[in-house]
Amino acid sequence: MQKLQLWERYKNRLYHNAELDLSVDTSRMNFPDSYLEEMEPRLQKAFEEMADLEAGAIANPDEQRMVGHYWLRAPQLAPTAELAEEIKATLASVKAFASSVHQGNIAAPDGHRFENLLVVGIGGSALGPQFIADSLGSAQDRMKVFFFDNTDPDGMDKVLAEIGSGLKRTLTVVISKSGGTKETRNGMLEARQAFEQAGLHFAAHAVAVTGSDSELDRTASQEGWLGTLPMWDWVGGRTSVTSAVGLLPAALQGIDIDRLLAGARICDQATRSRSTRDNPAALLALSWFHATAGKGERDMVLLPYKDRLLLFSRYLQQLIMESLGKELDRDGKKVLQGITVYGNKGSTDQHAYVQQLREGVPNFFVTFIEVLKDREGASMLVEPGATSGDYLSGFFQGTRSALYEKDRESVTITIREISPASIGALIALYERAVGLYASLINVNAYHQPGVEAGKKAAGTVLKLQGEILEMLRRQPERDFTCADMAMTLARPEEVETVFIILRHLAANPSHGVSVTAGEKVWENRFSAGK
Numbered sequence: 001m002q003k004l005q006l007w008e009r010y011k012n013r014l015y016h017n018a019e020l021d022l023s024v025d026t027s028r029m030n031f032p033d034s035y036l037e038e039m040e041p042r043l044q045k046a047f048e049e050m051a052d053l054e055a056g057a058i059a060n061p062d063e064q065r066m067v068g069h070y071w072l073r074a075p076q077l078a079p080t081a082e083l084a085e086e087i088k089a090t091l092a093s094v095k096a097f098a099s100s101v102h103q104g105n106i107a108a109p110d111g112h113r114f115e116n117l118l119v120v121g122i123g124g125s126a127l128g129p130q131f132i133a134d135s136l137g138s139a140q141d142r143m144k145v146f147f148f149d150n151t152d153p154d155g156m157d158k159v160l161a162e163i164g165s166g167l168k169r170t171l172t173v174v175i176s177k178s179g180g181t182k183e184t185r186n187g188m189l190e191a192r193q194a195f196e197q198a199g200l201h202f203a204a205h206a207v208a209v210t211g212s213d214s215e216l217d218r219t220a221s222q223e224g225w226l227g228t229l230p231m232w233d234w235v236g237g238r239t240s241v242t243s244a245v246g247l248l249p250a251a252l253q254g255i256d257i258d259r260l261l262a263g264a265r266i267c268d269q270a271t272r273s274r275s276t277r278d279n280p281a282a283l284l285a286l287s288w289f290h291a292t293a294g295k296g297e298r299d300m301v302l303l304p305y306k307d308r309l310l311l312f313s314r315y316l317q318q319l320i321m322e323s324l325g326k327e328l329d330r331d332g333k334k335v336l337q338g339i340t341v342y343g344n345k346g347s348t349d350q351h352a353y354v355q356q357l358r359e360g361v362p363n364f365f366v367t368f369i370e371v372l373k374d375r376e377g378a379s380m381l382v383e384p385g386a387t388s389g390d391y392l393s394g395f396f397q398g399t400r401s402a403l404y405e406k407d408r409e410s411v412t413i414t415i416r417e418i419s420p421a422s423i424g425a426l427i428a429l430y431e432r433a434v435g436l437y438a439s440l441i442n443v444n445a446y447h448q449p450g451v452e453a454g455k456k457a458a459g460t461v462l463k464l465q466g467e468i469l470e471m472l473r474r475q476p477e478r479d480f481t482c483a484d485m486a487m488t489l490a491r492p493e494e495v496e497t498v499f500i501i502l503r504h505l506a507a508n509p510s511h512g513v514s515v516t517a518g519e520k521v522w523e524n525r526f527s528a529g530k
């Protein structure tokens with residue numbers, strides 16, 4: 001298509017929301033103009049389902065749950081007055097807690113204000129808080145934020161080393177909706193040990209965000225932590241960023257959570273429109289459907305031209321892939337659905353994988369995110385008539401057209417600036433797009449049956465490890481190959497798992513397992529004797 005024709009298509013298709021200062025450009029998606037009309041009946045059904053969901057229908061039938069993340073920024077829409085009150089009360093508690101911490105009314109045991117924040121969580125209980133902390137953080141933050149988002153001991157050591165002696169002025173927020181996630185439990189235990197080793201009483205530094213009567217909830221109340229904020233079963237982990245999960249760390253960091261919620265709320269209003277062309281989430285969902293043939297046939301590459309949006313693709317990976325990546329549709333038919341999401345940031349990626357995007361396998365579509373405001377204040381000229389920010393804009397435009405020339409499609413989202421309101425709006429935009437798209441492809445976006453299998457298998461591995469250690473300790477004079485061990489435990493079929501466990505045990509001093517090299521690595525001999 002010629003440039004002037006594209007310009008006409010741009011004007012014809014551009015969605016712009018003046019209140020949010022947000023645009024969605026689908027002109028570089030090559031669907032015909034008739035496409036929107038063709039999809040209209042399906043989309044109207046998706047709007048209908050979304051309205052039912054917002055009214056409190058059991059939108060997650062497998063878990064018999066309502067799906068209420070939209071109420072978090074508009075409590076008056078919650079289906080009962082009690083829920084509305086709980087949402088408002090929790091928001092008030094978040095603000096009161098953060099303000100007491102900032103004012104020093106809730107202080108470190110040495111009487112000094114808390115200066116650092118250690119957030120312990122994983123998945124939806126970390127990705128949202130991390131995205132907000134990174135996109136909106138600044139040198140003026142009220143607290144410096146750190147994360148334990150894994151059960152990697154070295155990762156935790158690295159964070160603790162950064163905190164250093166600041167641990168005595170560190171507040172720990174442990175976040176887990178279920179309250180039983182092992183990675184988070186381990187992070188909490190490791191944090192507690194670090195505090196104890198520094199002569200500090202963990203409970204005086206800890207607050208929880210979790211479901212009522214969960215394991216974490218009980219621990220927090222038995223040990224007398226500083227407080228607990230609720231998580232509800234009608235908020236999914238990956239859509240929990242506007243609950244206490246995201247709001248408490250953000251408020252503690254000093255981010256204006258009212259503006260974050262307002263941005264999300266205004267975007268929610270816009271994405272409730274049943275006029276497809278006026279609904280930016282519907283336009284995104286339709287673009288995804290077109291690009292992937294409604295079957296995930298192409299990957300979504302997210303290219304924000306802004307360092308502060310670096311973690312957005314990581315956040316969206318969970319939101320989109322955990323929501324849409326489903327084996328069965330809502331009728332129980334095998335569909336193997338999903339959309340693969342990856343990305344980083346422009347123009348950095350220009351010097352990494354954009355080569356393949358332009359010339360290699362055409363199995364993707366791009367979502368560009370353009371941010372108009374370069375920085376606070378004026379910029380120096382890096383050459384006559386151009387700033388660094390002008391270059392960033394130039395590279396965005398250059399990549400968009402270079403890809404389009406080669407029939408690589410893209411959507412562009414433009415926001416004026418990075419602010420709590422625009423981050424709230426982006427989050428709400430994608431939450432709604434995922435919900436609408438899930439309706440279009442008939443999958444339940446709000447459950448995640450697939451993650452249970454890996455968790456169960458990990459439990460089995462840890463149980464087998466226990467048996468191996470017991471056997472090694474019972475016969476300290478003996479050394480075992482993995483085959484010996486599997487036979488001795490009467491689990492010959494588990495020999496590979498036994499080998500992997502033994503190799504890992506011997507690589508670490510905690511369990512006192514040593515190794516003697518065999519001819520082949522799988523013939524190594526392991527022993528608990530010295």
Ligand SMILES: O=P(O)(O)OC[C@H]1O[C@](O)(CO)[C@@H](O)[C@@H]1O
Pocket residue numbers: 122123124125175176177178179180181184237238322448451
């Ligand atoms: O908040 P929780 O219950 O610790 O769960 C963390 C994450 O684990 C998952 O259940 C996946 O295992 C995510 O959906 C969730 O965000």
